[in-house]
Amino acid sequence: MRAIVFEGPGKLGLREVPDPVPGPKEVVIEVAAVGICGTDTHVLDGEFEGTVFPLVPGHEASGTVTALGEGVTNLAVGDRVAINPSTTCGECEYCLTGRGNLCRNWNGLGVVASDGAAAQFLKAPVSNVFKLKPETDLYQAALIEPLACAIRGYDILPRKMGEHYLVYGAGTMGLLMAQLAPRAGAASVTIVDLNESRLDAAREVGIENVYASADDADRDLWDVVIDCTGVIRAIEDGLPRVKAGGTFQHFGVAPVEAKAGYSPFRVYRDEISIVGTMAVLNTFGRAVEMFEAGAIKSVPMISHSFTLDDYNEALDKFRQGTGRKLQIRPNDARSQVL
Structure with a gap:
């Protein structure tokens, strides 16, 4: 598949990488949209604590399930989903006391040491994948991840x-x-x-x-x-x-x-x-509920979509502060002003 790869601080490229294969309790998702976020620029610039290069960026994502690993029973191929990118060790002091977002081994897909969604397909733990209603707009649903962070802020x-x-x-x-x-x-x-x-x-x-x-x-x-x-x-x-x-x-x-x-x-x-306030903590499911209940006006927030070929252009536009939310749509054929 095609993917954006951050090779090291300040270095990125569009690469052909192996297609992901789901292991036990994992799913593969065809990525519909992934938002560009300020965190992405900090990661690329080497300013985010813990990042391990090379890395496929992208953590605000939505898509459609295409493959299931052994033991996955709550999702089916074809389900529309949003992805919580935060993974934790489950064993440290913070995880064991209900503060997993402070995990000393916290790993964000596309942020620290696991590949993210600026690619045609994404592999994720099933526990991080949240099913959406069939009528939910997949492109707008990429805003669920930042909404989950906002809800944590209010918590x-x-x-x-x-x-x-x-x-x-x-x-x-x-x-x-x-x-x-x-x-x-x-x-x-x-x-x-x-x-x-x-x-x-x-x-x-x-x-x-x-x-x-x-x-x-x-x-x-x-x-x-x-x-x-x-x-x-x-x-x-x-x-x-x-x-x-x-x-x-x-x-x-x-x-x-x-x-x-x-x-x-x-x-x-x-x-x-x-x-x-750090990332999410038991807020992603609530973010899905709030988003699908119409708690935010998402349409005015997204101004442009870009293909993987135009990732550099999207990143430059983000750094310049032009446009609103900018999305990469890895399986689209052309970039668009929305």
Whole structure:
């Protein structure tokens, strides 16, 4: 089959690789779509902790089951599915205490040491494969993985009804976090981004308070501030905007060695909570339920699809911040503006 391979930091190519064969309790999936994510760029740039090269990237995926390994009884060939890319050891302290997303041997398909979905076919453990309804749009369903991450973000927030939310970044994760905020009890949601196209997308999915800078908003402080950019300048701008007793959440992925400056005195004096959130934890099934229930407006979020041949173009477009969610559709014959 054809696949994108990250050969090492900064090096990638389109290669012919062996077709995957399912082992016990594994399935093979024909990939319909895989989203390009900021994590992919960190992996390619050698900035993601633990990555082992060479690696087929891609972790936001959906597709159709084409082969079953021994012992698979809950899926059938032809089933439409979404794939949870997170795998854990099941044996470390964190796995044994119900915190598998913190597993010291955590392995994300297409992120750490297992091949991902930027290929015509993907092999995955059956426990990571979630069946979709026959009518679910497979291309849109590639957003279920980031939605599962967003739900984990809300699971860990010490939230209350009637709070005011500020979200930095109107990319995929920012749009998902902003759309979920009212369901989590937000009285208002504000989103900021420097990219006008992404601000347009925020308006299309129903966010009313949309600005290029938080200085332009009609509030000075918010109960909850969520950074979905991983950009140090945004983080340093956002933390001082947390109301006393409020919460700042690091959601965006920053480079491993990046440092941000803040006032420890203010965190102490105002009892600011700072929380992180890592991948998914018992949220993927709920993400399928929420997605199929129409909890998010997914159509405005996806702007372009690319073939494997155009992967470099898609990655360049992502780095430039043009377009909205960009997808690779490995078995399509041509790239499209959607």
